[in-house]
Amino acid sequence: MSKIACFVEKYNFTDPREESALQNFKAAAEKQGSEFHFLFREDISEVPRYDAVFIRATTDPLNTAYVVSKTAWELGLKVIDDPESITICGNKIHQYALFEKYNVPRIPTMFLNKDELHHKKISEIFDALGKPVVIKAPYTSFSRYVEKAACETSFRDVAKRFFRKSDVLAIQKFTPTAFDWRVGVLNNDVLYVCKYMIPKGKWKHGAKLRGKPTVIWGRTVSLRKREMPARLREVALKACSVVGKGLYGVDIKEVDGDYVVVEVNDNPSIYAGYEDSSDRDIYRRIINYLSE
């Protein structure tokens, strides 16, 4: 019997579908005889009392979640997401550099340093990637800090904003599709497969309505993992292999009959009735991995 701490923040309970998924994790743990406790920010000092830590709060090397992850790791606990996965997935520059090194099929990507924001470099980027391009801050998550630019003026405007926090940005070829594949992977094995549909008239899964702060999300269509195309599985597992052996959500686009990786996310969203619709065993498998 193991004691599992699930590190959460209050916002993890605001969406009933996420709260329901968290309760499903608790039920799966208790069914196999493990203890499962929600650990909030004020209880971080209790991490040593547990055997494993499962992080559901948003991860980033600068967030409290990293402190929890690294503390657990240093104490020899099993942890999802492990600190190295947070480091690589929390910084898309790091991730794309690894994709390049290990030849992972990916969307054409260039890096832009803060000192290179000038006409010549921007022209080179447009020449190489076409117009528009997608400008991505390394710390992007939930479709935030990813914007499109079709001219030098808007390119400069977006880049300047993103450069406030990071000295390097990723610029990608604009690749519109009707949906992104989302492949859930745990320890080098596929856990679930979904299609994250792009809302009509938009180009990313989570998009703002013009002039409004509200974010609208596309539908999530779940598929049985045994029905997924073999090449999709191969590309998803290859992308994860350069990151680590944890729990990931790989975003993949289908372009001209092949698959290219958009990004690998640690701490992937798991909402009841969405990612778990076709393969109901995802809760049990994650809990088993934590209590092994």
Add this chain to the structure above:
Amino acid sequence: MTVLVVSNIDLTTKLQVVKPTTFLDSTIKEPTLNINNEYRYLKTGYYVSMHAEILGNRVIPSCENIIDSSRTPVFLLRAAKAGVLTLPVLVTDSVKKITNELGFPVLIFAVNPFIYDGYKIAGNKSALYRAMKSLGMNYKFAVCAQPLRGELSAVKTYFGKTVNQDIDIQKIAEKVYRIFGIPICKLYIQKTVDKAYLCGLQPVDKEELSEQDLKIISKEVSLISEQGEAFGV
């Protein structure tokens, strides 16, 4: 052995020094010494180490050490595991917890994505509320609290060396460099009558680097470059 020196600081050395932006556009495969006054995550100093690691170069400092040394609770946990004296640490957003478990006075560091330097000392509950409001960004983030038992000093260290004459402080600086390998940093150390406790690490502003400091840094860079010992060769 050739050591590639990448620096954003004007060093007084005859060695060839590459600017960070030049290195980031290159594919030079050599042991890399990354000299920067600040190794903040997402800033150029961090990306130099990241680029070196992707190229497969041995690099000082590593990305892991850069991140861990700037997260005070992780920094202190790893230092304590390696035998450096530290005080009990609380990571929390609860004033009550700090008051009950640590008492006063208490030393507070930020643990959030936006504040990377500074600290506050709280001698009573209302000062603690103010410190948590400021370093916790209106109670939105947790803070790292430690008891304050002695005199707190900020000590600039270069490759684990410091001009501070206190032997206990010198020993801590040396050990911290051996654990984390951050070439240029400012250490916060508490000194009681008989002991010294490590409290935190923060970057050094370029303006804080005196001519004397630059000479020490340049000398150390030359030594490492000649001997290569720091890279295990």
